[in-house]
Amino acid sequence: MSIGLVIFLVVLFIVALGLTLYAFKQEEKKMKQYEEQGVTSADELRRSHEYESRSLKSNVLLLILIYVIAIILAVVLFVWYVS
Numbered sequence: 001m002s003i004g005l006v007i008f009l010v011v012l013f014i015v016a017l018g019l020t021l022y023a024f025k026q027e028e029k030k031m032k033q034y035e036e037q038g039v040t041s042a043d044e045l046r047r048s049h050e051y052e053s054r055s056l057k058s059n060v061l062l063l064i065l066i067y068v069i070a071i072i073l074a075v076v077l078f079v080w081y082v083s
Helices: 005-035 041-055 061-083
Strands: none
Touching: 005 041, 005 061, 041 061
16 A cells, blocks of 8 residues: 555544544533532433433534544545555
């Protein structure tokens, strides 16, 4: 393989990993905010239901988007290199 293609794929992997960690940090920030506000069982139950309903719409969708774009770019570059 071309060294340029390898370098691009490594950079693409690092960007995808960085964006994944960014999404993780956003969730971690929310958890710290909830801890600072104080915890009651009713609050925990409400947050749990909110997380279950919003997680699939925001976090999982964002991660799927990140990795779909990374995979598509990698495949396109590989096909371009082979042809």
